[in-house]
Amino acid sequence: MTTVLLSSAGCLAHDTPPAHPECPDRLRAVLRALEAEPFQYLVRAEATPASLEALKRVHSRDLVDAILGPWAQRARAEVFFSIDADTVMSAGTAEAAQLAAGAVIDAVDLVASAKARNAFCAVRPPGHHAEPERAMGFCFFNNVAVGALHARAVHGLHRVAVLDFDVHHGNGTQEIARSDPDFFYGSTHQWPLYPGSGSPEERGCAGNIINVPLAPGSDGTALRQAFAERIFPALESFAPEIVLLSAGFDGHWADPLADLRFTAKDFAWLTQQTCSLADTVCGGRVVSTLEGGYDLAALAQSAAAHVEALMGWP
Numbered sequence: 295m296t297t298v299l300l301s302s303a304g305c306l307a308h309d310t311p312p313a314h315p316e317c318p319d320r321l322r323a324v325l326r327a328l329e330a331e332p333f334q335y336l337v338r339a340e341a342t343p344a345s346l347e348a349l350k351r352v353h354s355r356d357l358v359d360a361i362l363g364p365w366a367q368r369a370r371a372e373v374f375f376s377i378d379a380d381t382v383m384s385a386g387t388a389e390a391a392q393l394a395a396g397a398v399i400d401a402v403d404l405v406a407s408a409k410a411r412n413a414f415c416a417v418r419p420p421g422h423h424a425e426p427e428r429a430m431g432f433c434f435f436n437n438v439a440v441g442a443l444h445a446r447a448v449h450g451l452h453r454v455a456v457l458d459f460d461v462h463h464g465n466g467t468q469e470i471a472r473s474d475p476d477f478f479y480g481s482t483h484q485w486p487l488y489p490g491s492g493s494p495e496e497r498g499c500a501g502n503i504i505n506v507p508l509a510p511g512s513d514g515t516a517l518r519q520a521f522a523e524r525i526f527p528a529l530e531s532f533a534p535e536i537v538l539l540s541a542g543f544d545g546h547w548a549d550p551l552a553d554l555r556f557t558a559k560d561f562a563w564l565t566q567q568t569c570s571l572a573d574t575v576c577g578g579r580v581v582s583t584l585e586g587g588y589d590l591a592a593l594a595q596s597a598a599a600h601v602e603a604l605m606g607w608p
């Protein structure tokens with residue numbers, strides 16, 4: 295069984311203003327790293343855009359229609375159209391956002407039909423801050439949640455889980471899981487930090503949310519402990535039918551946006567453990583999607599270590 299890499303050149307067409315950390319070079323760095331020799335066995339597939347129906351399982355009609363309609367038109371007319379101080383659309387953003395969510399859907403299709411063992415979506419814009427009715431924090435559509443609800447609606451995988459190791463809390467994904475007892479959300483994140491949510495008291499309607507905030511300066515030992523002692527046991531009891539990963543690499547020590555001290559080896563360990571648990575509980579079905587990571591070299595090295603682990607390499 296194979297690991298599939300999904301991406302699209304369309305994800306590079308989402309431009310951001312000069313000096314914005316969420317820039318096209320991020321994706322170029324990841325894709326370049328995945329050209330190296332160890333990745334010759336990766337199966338590569340071109341992402342297709344998410345349908346309106348798939349986007350609207352997660353997002354309000356108003357948000358989807360605004361991003362794809364009037365906001366996209368303003369971005370084309372004005373070069374940049376700002377939704378908030380961080381979240382900016384350019385001419386290519388709507389298409390990129392639809393492709394980023396579509397990649398996760400395509401990955402779920404491949405993994406759910408056993409055409410792939412697992413998959414990594416090298417996409418941007420990221421998604422985990424996007425709420426049902428609000429784009430924010432560099433995010434337009436919640437890619438991982440769109441994939442999770444697609445897995446349920448189309449493949450009958452009812453119990454879905456998202457593990458999120460981005461340095462920021464995935465407020466958007468949590469908001470979607472909060473009132474859905476069959477949607478598990480487990481997150482480690484620096485705290486305090488943007489967006490401010492993610493306290494351990496936020497548990498969801500059925501204890502289906504596990505937040506483990508980490509103090510600034512925390513290293514890989516804290517990450518491993520959080521997953522081994524808190525998140526993995528809860529995930530195992532939840533018994534998901536598919537596990538999705540919000541793979542943000544901005545917890546790396548070199549990242550300019552936060553103050554955690556993870557290394558590429560920590561991301562590899564976390565990936566191996568997740569795959570091993572998924573083997574036990576859900577036939578190994580793991581779909582990972584890129585979230586943050588803003589030091590280009592650290593991002594490339596971390597994403598490569600993550601994908602090597604998905605491929606089952608030590």
Ligand SMILES: [Zn+2]
Nearest residue numbers: 460461462586
């Ligand atoms: Zn982040």
